[in-house]
Amino acid sequence: MIATVTRQEVEDFLFEDAALLDAWRLDEWLQTFEPGATYEVPTTDRPNEDPRRSQYYVWDDYELLSARVRRLKSKHAHAENPHSRTRRLVTNVRLGKADGTLLPVYAAFLIYKIRDGNVDQFVGRYEHVLSTEGGRLRFWKRRAVLELEVLRPGGRLSFIL
Amino acid sequence: MTQTTIDARPRTADRSTRFIQEDWGRRIFRVNREAFRSPEVLDDERRLIWDRSWLYLGHETEVPNTGDFKQRTLAGRPLIFARDSMGRVRAYLNSCPHRGTVLCRETEGNTKTYQCFYHAWTFANTGELVGIPDPGAYPPERGFAAEMGLRQPPRFENYRGFVFVSFAADGPSLKEHLADARDYLDLMVDHSERGLEVIPGTHMYAIRGNWKLAVENAMDGYHFSPTHVTFVEYLKTTGYVTSDEGGRAITLENGHSVLVFSGHGGRVGMQWEPRFGEAQKSLTEQNVKRLAGRVGEERAKRIASTSRILYVFPNLLLFDIEGLAARQLEPVRPDFTDVRAWELAPATETPEERELRIRILGSFIGPGGLATPDDVEAYECVQRGIVATAGDPRPAVDWSDISRGMAREAEGQPARNVDEAGIRGFWRHWDDVLSGSAPR
Numbered sequence: 001m002i003a004t005v006t007r008q009e010v011e012d013f014l015f016e017d018a019a020l021l022d023a024w025r026l027d028e029w030l031q032t033f034e035p036g037a038t039y040e041v042p043t044t045d046r047p048n049e050d051p052r053r054s055q056y057y058v059w060d061d062y063e064l065l066s067a068r069v070r071r072l073k074s075k076h077a078h079a080e081n082p083h084s085r086t087r088r089l090v091t092n093v094r095l096g097k098a099d100g101t102l103l104p105v106y107a108a109f110l111i112y113k114i115r116d117g118n119v120d121q122f123v124g125r126y127e128h129v130l131s132t133e134g135g136r137l138r139f140w141k142r143r144a145v146l147e148l149e150v151l152r153p154g155g156r157l158s159f160i161l
Numbered sequence: 162m163t164q165t166t167i168d169a170r171p172r173t174a175d176r177s178t179r180f181i182q183e184d185w186g187r188r189i190f191r192v193n194r195e196a197f198r199s200p201e202v203l204d205d206e207r208r209l210i211w212d213r214s215w216l217y218l219g220h221e222t223e224v225p226n227t228g229d230f231k232q233r234t235l236a237g238r239p240l241i242f243a244r245d246s247m248g249r250v251r252a253y254l255n256s257c258p259h260r261g262t263v264l265c266r267e268t269e270g271n272t273k274t275y276q277c278f279y280h281a282w283t284f285a286n287t288g289e290l291v292g293i294p295d296p297g298a299y300p301p302e303r304g305f306a307a308e309m310g311l312r313q314p315p316r317f318e319n320y321r322g323f324v325f326v327s328f329a330a331d332g333p334s335l336k337e338h339l340a341d342a343r344d345y346l347d348l349m350v351d352h353s354e355r356g357l358e359v360i361p362g363t364h365m366y367a368i369r370g371n372w373k374l375a376v377e378n379a380m381d382g383y384h385f386s387p388t389h390v391t392f393v394e395y396l397k398t399t400g401y402v403t404s405d406e407g408g409r410a411i412t413l414e415n416g417h418s419v420l421v422f423s424g425h426g427g428r429v430g431m432q433w434e435p436r437f438g439e440a441q442k443s444l445t446e447q448n449v450k451r452l453a454g455r456v457g458e459e460r461a462k463r464i465a466s467t468s469r470i471l472y473v474f475p476n477l478l479l480f481d482i483e484g485l486a487a488r489q490l491e492p493v494r495p496d497f498t499d500v501r502a503w504e505l506a507p508a509t510e511t512p513e514e515r516e517l518r519i520r521i522l523g524s525f526i527g528p529g530g531l532a533t534p535d536d537v538e539a540y541e542c543v544q545r546g547i548v549a550t551a552g553d554p555r556p557a558v559d560w561s562d563i564s565r566g567m568a569r570e571a572e573g574q575p576a577r578n579v580d581e582a583g584i585r586g587f588w589r590h591w592d593d594v595l596s597g598s599a600p601r
Contacts, residue, residue: 041529042362043362043363043364043365044365045268045269045362045363045365046361046362046363049361049362051519052512052515052516052519053360053361053512053515053516053519054360054361054362054519055360055361055362055363055364055503055504055519055523055527056362056519056523056529057364057527057528057529058523058529059519059520059523061520064520064524064531067395067398067524067531068531070391070394070395071391071392071394071395071531074390074391074394076390076391077391077535078388078535078538078539079534079535079537079538080534116541116545118369149268149365150365150366150367150499151364151365151366151367151528152365152366152367152499153367153369153497154367155366155367155368155369155500155528155537156366156528156529156533156534156537156538157528157529157534158528158534158535158537158538161529
């Protein structure tokens with residue numbers, strides 16, 4: 001029995017995701033992933049390439065994602081200590097065609113990252129796959145595709161995109 | 162596999178210039194921080210280094226097919242990096258010979274011809290001007306079209322797939338420039354009998370710091386433990402044991418230098434570690450056995466079981482570590498540098514090994530890795546911090562200290578990779594070039 005998921009439910013999920021990340025509540029954020037889920041950010045020149053054959057900015061399996069969260073919580077994650085201020089605007093949400101309990105979700109994002117007197121903008125689109133197992137939404141694949149040509153002037157994805 | 166320390170300058174030579182203080186009596190090596198801040202220094206660097214030295218342009222496998230092209234900016238100059246219809250790798254200035262318009266506006270693609278949109282001049286991908294609207298307006302006897310082909314950087318050379326250009330018409334050959342760095346480049350290329358290929362997907366990012374901070378950082382094993390403590394903690398959870406026993410910093414000629422990590426852990430396809438999974442264990446052993454059959458036991462051991470970071474003056478860093486990577490530095494302003502970075506791989510490896518390689522290196526390197534962002538934080542914090550001492554006339558205050566390991570070196574002991582010998586070698590050459598006492 002596949003539960004029907006509405007766009008509003010998906011929006012609520014994405015808005016909560018943005019709120020958790022902006023508040024750096026990373027443990028709670030990690031709970032929104034199915035064990036086995038992935039987080040990926042392709043390069044700006046090869047946004048559609050298979051990560052098994054292409055260099056990515058981020059290609060985390062669940063283990064590496066968990067390590068990333070552990071790292072970001074450490075005061076020794078120098079690139080994010082102190083944490084950047086971020087504010088994420090997530091909009092233009094669309095639902096793809098579900099495959100069983102896996103639901104593709106598309107959205108646009110604009111993330112402001114503020115630190116050290118710089119305001120850097122990261123604009124792009126989400127191409128997530130959510131698990132709808134048990135009527136509860138969780139990430140199965142979190143994929144952020146940047147529209148930037150180059151990571152410039154801010155050149156680090158030390159925060160979660 | 163012992164490496165000799167090669168240093169053209171006697172180790173005890175002192176120097177005192179506008180930028181460098183080297184005093185072996187006091188074991189002091191200092192760099193004037195104006196070298197990172199001054200627009201005039203960058204102007205001098207452009208004139209004396211970037212417009213004269215060999216510069217790394219790209220790897221030939223980035224343009225694998227005839228007609229392939231990519232835009233690339235080098236020394237601030239827009240270029241087209243291409244493979245022509247004859248199969249030759251080429252570099253052209255991305256500027257129409259007619260009025261200077263940017264000719265190729267696609268960042269990459271495949272084409273037989275380049276056409277300028279402004280006046281529709283058309284050039285074959287071999288460089289010849291093959292089409293001008295209303296050609297009768299130019300006198301045929303002048304050989305007009307023949308002298309208006311695509312402009313090329315004066316010199317272009319390919320060393321085992323690594324393509325370099327020089328904007329100077331004369332100077333040492335690429336082999337002369339690479340000198341002893343060739344040996345370390347060869348160790349990397351020899352991973353595979355068919356050489357290396359670039360994996361698709363380019364890391365392109367900016368750092369708010371001087372380009373030389375990126376050189377210093379790469380030739381600095383000292384920062385690894387404190388800066389990358391969270392990455393090391395992650396590695397420990399995977400069963401990895403780090404040891405830098407026997408690691409070396411080696412100063413090469415012409416400003417190049419190399420860090421060697423002989424006690425380092427895993428290298429995909431070459432040296433197994435638990436993170437690679439059981440299935441890779443025997444495959445790695447077979448790889449190394451095949452390698453030994455091809456290059457001999459001793460060289461195979463050197464290729465397989467030592468990691469290296471090679472700096473090729475001025476704009477190339479080669480990482481022969483868990484995986485293989487090339488990083489290109491492009492100064493934009495004294496406090497701003499563009500970086501392009503590619504992952505390389507043996508052309509002959511299996512899809513499984515390729516996938517593992519991408520996973521393993523990606524966890525460490527690049528703007529989204531678990532380590533590189535902390536390096537970027539370091540460059541940027543130095544660039545912001547050194548403003549504090551600008552113009553301070555007190556001795557040593559507006560100078561950065563690069564003296565670590567001089568005491569050992571003075572006793573004739575080899576430099577460790579956690580010493581700053583490689584950085585000193587870079588600065589000496591840089592200082593020679595800027596003061597006009599080195600040829601490039």
